[in-house]
Amino acid sequence: MASRDARFDGRFVVAVTSTRVYCRPSCPSRTPKPENTRFFGLPAAAESAGFRACRRCRPDAAPASPEWNVRGDLAARALRLIAGGAVDKDGVAGLARRLAVSGRHLHRQLMAEVGAGPQALALHRRARTARLLIESSDLPLADVAFAAGYASVRQFNEGIRAAFGCPPGGLRRGRTTAAPSEGGELVLHVPYRAPLAVGALLDLLAADALPGVEEVTDRMYRRTLRAGEAVVSFPDPLDTPAATLRLSLDDLRDVGTAVQRCRELFDLDADPATIDAALGSLAHARPGLRVPGCADGFELAVRTVLGRARSAEFAAREGGIPDAETLSIHAGDATVRALARAVCDGALSLDRGADREATTEALRAIPGISPWAVATIAMRALGDPDAFPADDPRLRRAARRLGIAADKSELIGYAERWRPWRSYATMHLWAESE
DSSP: OTTOOGGGBTTBEEEETTTTEEEOTTOOSOOOOGGGEEEESSHHHHHHTTOEEOTTTOGGGSOOOTHHHHOOSHHHHHHHHHHTTHHHHHHHHHHHHHTTSOHHHHHHHHHHHHSOOHHHHHHHHHHHHHHHHHHHOOOOHHHHHHHHTOSSHHHHHHHHHHHHSSOHHHHHHTOSOOOOOBTTBEEEEEEOOSOOOHHHHHHHHHHTOOTTTEEEETTEEEEEETTEEEEEEOOSSOSSSEEEEEEEESSGGGHHHHHHHHHHHTTTTOOHHHHHHHHGGGGSSSTTOOOOOOSOHHHHHHHHHHOHHHHHHHHHHHTSOOOHHHHHHHOSSHHHHHHHHHHHTTSOOOSTTSOHHHHHHHHHTSTTOOHHHHHHHHHHTSOOTTOOOTTOHHHHHHHHHTTSOSSHHHHHHHHGGGTTOHHHHHHHHHHHHO
């Protein structure tokens, strides 16, 4: 904190008891006295303790801590589900059922791990979404309130004042950048940690793009969502580490979930400095390469099982990839039908909040799903940073070309040095094989 090291932004926040303000570690303000500081792992915990976000360094706008993407325990799964809007959709009780624990146990676990319960974390998500809309769009403030998930304008005003120390109108007057909304389209600016290998990431997405669903052009990615359409673009040159997100949504209340899906799709909460250091020379050619996620875990699983050519043919015939309920009855491919039935029965969950070990075991039990497909689904749908499809011939070809390993067993042994970032090593090897 004293050296204002920006590498730790998002990993923790610093709260000052004399001002009741919390900051990023890199905040340019004067370093407070040690006896006046408290440290919190998440902004929501600082807000729960009665602190508000610093208006100078904007700690609430920093990318989320990458620690929770790496971990697969109960607290990490809960945080990923809350970030995706689970509490707004199903309440704390629904979140607890999803995690197969009691609401009391979940609250106790989150308080012990991060210092905030599920309701406080959901309130912080709501306030963060509202601030993004206030500062990045020209939506009327009443529309912002309901789009962010508040039940009333009064609740919205109180929540923003508690989190940021000023009313919503004050945030809008103080904004420095904003893009006008056009024709109902929202234009938002989404931060990430630099560096980001934009070209290599878009090349990986373009290689698997589904016609009619996705489109990849120079520094831009467009795809349909179940809630509308999203376009993510990256300015050139990258003056600031932020992507431009254009959303066309059927219901503005889906904006928080859509933003989170796009963050996951481009892995914007990753910590490239830590990952690249662990991968060593493998990352030198493409610093900041991310693991592309997906907009829908079930869709990604179907596409992985079918392969690109069959997926494109199937999507052209059906107008996209149908939902699990439809495919559980009408899918012509037996593996896809079994996959869809497992999802419909609740035996299989394919999102960031799933138990990674249990899900990969369930996928392996479905006849016709290869080990390579299981690892790919774990990487992109579940967000597992350490999945490794050692059976993939492209991986082995790239490893031989780079002099890393001559065969599969040697590659598996060599990859141990990349833990817990083998998914990122896979992306570098795939990019090398193109």
